[in-house]
Amino acid sequence: MQILIRDFITGDRIEGYYLIKALNLKTSSNNKKYLDLMLADKSGEVNAKIWDVDQEIEQSYHLGDIIKVRGDVTLWMDQMQLKVIRTRPLEYGEEVDYDSLIPSAPMKGADMLAFIEAKVSALEDIEIKRLLEHVISVNREKLLYYPAAMRNHHAIRGGLLYHLYRMIESGEALCKIYQLNWDLVLAGILLHDIDKLNEMESNELGIVSGYTTDGQLLGHLVTGVVAVDRWCEELSISHEIRRLIQHMILSHHYEPEYGSPKKPHFAEAELLHHLDMIDARIYDIEKATNDLKPGTFSEPIFSLERRRVYRPILEE
Ligand SMILES: [Fe+2]
Numbered sequence: 656m657q658i659l660i661r662d663f664i665t666g667d668r669i670e671g672y673y674l675i676k677a678l679n680l681k682t683s684s685n686n687k688k689y690l691d692l693m694l695a696d697k698s699g700e701v702n703a704k705i706w707d708v709d710q711e712i713e714q715s716y717h718l719g720d721i722i723k724v725r726g727d728v729t730l731w732m733d734q735m736q737l738k739v740i741r742t743r744p745l746e747y748g749e750e751v752d753y754d755s756l757i758p759s760a761p762m763k764g765a766d767m768l769a770f771i772e773a774k775v776s777a778l779e780d781i782e783i784k785r786l787l788e789h790v791i792s793v794n795r796e797k798l799l800y801y802p803a804a805m806r807n808h809h810a811i812r813g814g815l816l817y818h819l820y821r822m823i824e825s826g827e828a829l830c831k832i833y834q835l836n837w838d839l840v841l842a843g844i845l846l847h848d849i850d851k852l853n854e855m856e857s858n859e860l861g862i863v864s865g866y867t868t869d870g871q872l873l874g875h876l877v878t879g880v881v882a883v884d885r886w887c888e889e890l891s892i893s894h895e896i897r898r899l900i901q902h903m904i905l906s907h908h909y910e911p912e913y914g915s916p917k918k919p920h921f922a923e924a925e926l927l928h929h930l931d932m933i934d935a936r937i938y939d940i941e942k943a944t945n946d947l948k949p950g951t952f953s954e955p956i957f958s959l960e961r962r963r964v965y966r967p968i969l970e971e
């Protein structure tokens with residue numbers, strides 16, 4: 656029976672399907688080769704070792720594969736580790752419950768995209784509407800599964816769309832309160848991270864294997880501004896709309912040390928930054944507290960300035 660990684664107990668022998676989220680070939684101190692794996696399911700990750708590998712074994716494991724594993728749960732330097740006894744790749748036609756294996760957004764990609772498209776089609780500004788419809792149509796396939804990050808917030812299948820979905824929900828409410836231009840805010844939300852689609856390499860399971868060269872050297876703010884330039888050129892969008900959206904992309908990380916060469920210079924850009932922060936931070940807090948017992952603290956969370964997050968004791 657499939658046991659979730661969250662429920663592993665030291666000393667147990669487990670058997671189940673897990674996803675290879677990272678793999679490295681290493682050499683032990685007595686000169687034997689072993690595979691160092693990070694196995695994952697939707698509940699978490701566990702380090703696993705396969706000892707004494709030869710070239711044939713080594714070549715049969717790939718990043719993003721799902722494998723069947725039997726192993727013993729051990730403790731190594733205070734960390735849970737799986738000592739693999741047997742593994743095999745999936746056999747042709749073998750049924751696997753992907754939803755239990757792959758950490759995914761709680762909503763289906765197609766539903767989130769339909770929600771976003773309905774918001775775009777209700778816009779009043781015809782230029783912004785034309786631009787956003789175009790961007791969605793050229794990026795539709797990747798949008799459906801891309802995560803929003805390699806490690807930080809929304810590093811899950813469909814994470815980018817889920818990030819946009821929640822920003823739209825909170826952005827629409829705040830826009831009404833502050834009487835800001837919704838068309839511009841929606842454009843900022845949909846385009847602020849759009850070039851994450853080219854910044855990271857992700858497979859269809861939402862697993863990121865690394866940053867692209869453009870991602871490393873330029874980052875999604877700069878390449879996003881360049882992409883908007885190209886789209887606006889193709890669609891003959893006015894200069895004012897183009898530079899407003901480009902400014903929103905450029906300033907959404909706010910601080911130069913986080914990649915923004917400019918701070919927000921108008922209200923919609925200021926709001927965009929805060930919508931982004933709210934969603935990223937709440938996500939990280941949710942993630943850190945999900946598996947905590949009420950009344951306890953998490954480990955220090957790097958993306959939250961090493962804060963330890965507390966799970967309040969509240970009636971369900
Ligand atoms: Fe960003």
Ligand SMILES: [Fe+2]
Nearest residue numbers: 818847848931
């Ligand atoms: Fe973002």
